[in-house]
Amino acid sequence: MGAHAEEMAEQEPDGIVLTEAQKRSRRQRSIAIALALGVLVVLFFAVTLVKGPAVLNRPL
């Protein structure tokens, strides 16, 4: 590793640093999105079971 790279590694990251509140709310939102997607998956699976082969029968 060159001297320049070592110097860079020692420096503080200068990107956007989230505050605790921002991290907490982002985590909450991520969990909510995951749950919503989970519900959607379960819903499609349950309806597939309920309809059986009729799930492919799709009249308007």
Add this chain to the structure above:
Amino acid sequence: MSVIDHDAIALSSPRISEAEVGDYFALLKPRVMSLVIFTALVGLAIAPGHFHPVLAFTSLLCIAVGAGASGALNMALEGDIDAKMVRTANRPIPRGKVTQAEALAFGSTLAFFSVLTLGILVNWYAGALLAFTIFFYVVIYTMWLKRWTAQNIVIGGAAGALPPVVAWVAATGSLAPEPLLLFLIIFFWTPPHFWALALFRSDDYARAGVPMLPVVAGPDATRLQILLYTIVLVAIAVSPWPLGYFDAVYGVISLLLGAGMLVLAANVFRRRERTASLRATRKLFAFSILYLFVLFATLLAEVVVRAAAPLIGSWFV
């Protein structure tokens, strides 16, 4: 002099959202959503034939999410109005918790998935009707009528009246007079309900520049319109009984509740002194919520009792 103007390209720090799940939930207008779920549930319950509980749940969920999406899109487009009104100043957009773009993205995503899911899993007639309901509420009511005419909530009320029709179509794949009667009841219930609210919030609406009837035509004209719409509402709400669509229990309860609505609407019309008028208007507003709830609950109870009657009968044999 530098060739590059560093001030012009200096980037402002990006906005990092601190919006919590509760803020996004508030965008769905949960109280409106609960009324939508309830009226849609009644639409499902009175529909003929067997409808699998999983499909019924899916339909209700899609209708609820579609209603929530409409609420979020409405708030995204009305942030400027909401900020000026006491009743709405605490919503997530005026508080700065959620931006207009975030609310638009949230509402559009929910609208897209609610319509798609209802179409794929239940039927496309119901999906299309849900899409039309969202379109009507967001484009026709929010973007056009609300800021343009005092008849905003009369025409816009159609969007709030459609959920039981969507539910019926989800269950049967077709239309019939019964869901259209439910539509008409909610449609004619909306003006007296919202004009009662607008009467005691007219300063709020005037400040926000929303042409609600009390702001444009004055409180006396509004009181007359409330009374006239209430007379039509009560007549339409009772009509399914003599027409033979709903039975006598519904008819009698509808008559009793209708009498209450008429008395309170007449009170709003008669009382012109400020304090008495305010009290009469608030009473009508509160009772109108109870009126619609009990009317629809009666229909639901009749379906439950009819379904449970053979079971109860078999216990005594």
